[in-house]
Amino acid sequence: MKMHIPSIKTSLLVWLFSAFSAFSTNAITQVNDEELRIVVVANLQQQELELSKQQVKSLFMGSFVGHELKVVTLPPSSLVRVNFNTKVIGMTEDRIQSFWAQMRFSGRKTQPKELNDIDALLEYVENTPGAVTYLPSTVRLPDSLQVIYTLPNSN
C-alpha cells in the first residue's frame, strides 16, 4: 500500500494544529452548582450502608466493594455523568471508555448498564433490589431509596 507522502504529512500537520487550537475551548457548559451536586442512591431494602469516596469510585469502575450491588448510570452525554466523572472517578469519559474496553475484551468486568434519563434511572433502581446509581441532589427521592454517599460541595 503506497501513498503520496507529502499530502499525508500536510494533513497530519493540519490535524495537530487543530488539536492545539482546541486548548482554548471548554466543552462543559456552566450549570447551576446545586444542579450538579451529586448523591449516590441505592435500593437496599432499608439496610444501612454508607460508602467512602474511594468505594464509590471503585464501585462505578467495576470493582467489588463488599456488597452485592448493581450499578446503573446515565449515558456519556449526560452533564450529571460528566460531573460525577470529574469529581468522583477523577478521569475523563474518554479514559473511562478506554478502561471499559480493556475490561470487556480481557473478560474482567462488564460496563454498568446505562439508562437514558433520570426518570428511567429512578424507575429501574426502585424496582431492582441492590441497584445503585448517582443523581443530582435536587431530585426528590422515593422513600424506598437511600443515600449512601453525598459528594461534598467543596469538592
Add this chain to the structure above:
Amino acid sequence: MKLSRILFLSALSGFSGLSATYSYADTPEFRFSGFSRVVLGTLDDKNASYEGYDNNISAGEGSLLGLQLDVDLSETFSLTSQLLAHSSENRNSGVEWLYLSYHPIPELNVKLGRQRAPFHLYSDTLDVGYAYPWINPPQQVYSGYLFDQFDGIDLTYEISAEDFNAEFEAYWGEFKDELSVSSVQKIDTEVTNMLGLVLTVKSQNFTFRASTVNTDFSVEIPEMKALADILYQLNYTLSADSLKTQGKVQINQLGMTYDNIDYFVKSEITQVTSPVIFVPDIISYYVSAGKTVDSFTYHFTYGRNNADFAEPVVEIRAGLDPQIDALSAGYQTIFDTFPNDVLTSYALGVRWDLKVGMALKAEVTHLRGVKGERSYFNIQDLEKFDYKANLIQVAWEWVF
C-alpha cells in the same frame, strides 16, 4: 488427555451445547462486540525496516479486526469467544480467546479455557488499541514474547476496604505453538506448567501492579539438538549443556499508573530470566506521561531495555584437530548470530477521541538501537544504517 486440553474442550463444548441449553431458556443473552484498528506508518530510513514499516507508507503489522461473543448461560456462568483477523504475517488469525466464566460470588471470577496471559498491564488487550494511549505500546516491554496465550484456568479474587481495593489473580496453563521466526521458517514451541500471580492494588488515583510468572519452556530445533548431541559424544558437556533449548522462564513485573482528570503517568518495569539459549536475560521499562485537553490526549513515552544472551563456554581447545575446530566454529557461530534487541525509544503522540468508542491517533517515535545489534530493526544495509530512525504512525481505533 492433558488438563488444559480438557479445559479448552469443555469451553468449546459449552459453545456447541448452546442451542440445546437455550432452547429451554426464556431469553438467552447473546452480546456481540468487537474492536478494530487500522494503522499506517512509515520509517524515515531507507536502510532498515521496523515492525513491518519501511520507507514507504504501509499498513504494517498492526491492523486487525476482532469479534467477541459473550453468552450468559446462567446467573453465574457465561461463555466468551474472541476471533481475530490480522494483517501481520507472523501471527495466525483465528480463535484468540475461548473460555467459560464462572462468577459465583461478586468477589470471585474464574475463567476456564483459552486466554491471553496477563503478563503486563495491557498484555491481554494489546490488540485493542482503543484501550491505551499509544499506537505502539512500548516495544521493549510489550514485544517479543515467545508465548502469550495459554489453555488453562485464571482466578481473580477481590477485596475491598475503605481506602483501597485489591485484586489477587492466579493463572495456570500451557500452550503449544508454531512460532514464525521468518516468513519461511517455523519452529515448534511448548509452554507447560505456566503459573502466574498478579497483585493489583488501587487507591485514590493510583494503581500498583506486581506480577510474577514461572513456566517450563521448550523450543524444537533439530539442528541445535544434533550439535549438542555431537558435543556430548565428544565429552564437551559444558558446551553441550549451554545449548539448552528447554528450561524455566521467569518473568517479574512491577507497574504503576496515576490518573486524574487532566493527566496520567504510567510506568512498568520487567525482568526476564532463563537458562534457555534463545531467551536472553532482559530488563526493560518505560515511563509514559500524558495530558488531556478536552478530547485530546498528548503523551510522551520513554522506553528502554537491556538484553543479555548467555556467553559461549570456553571448553573446546583449538588447533588439535581440524574437525574439532570446525565444530568449535559452528558452536561459536550460534552465539554470534543471536539477534539482540536493545533499544531506547522516545515517543510523542496525540489521541483524539472523536466519540465514544472511536479515536484517531498520531505518533512519532524516535528509535535508537545499538550498533552491531538487531535492536528490533530488520536491517537491509548494515554498512549505511546508523541505528537511528523515526517511526511515524497514524491509527484509527474503534470498539463497538
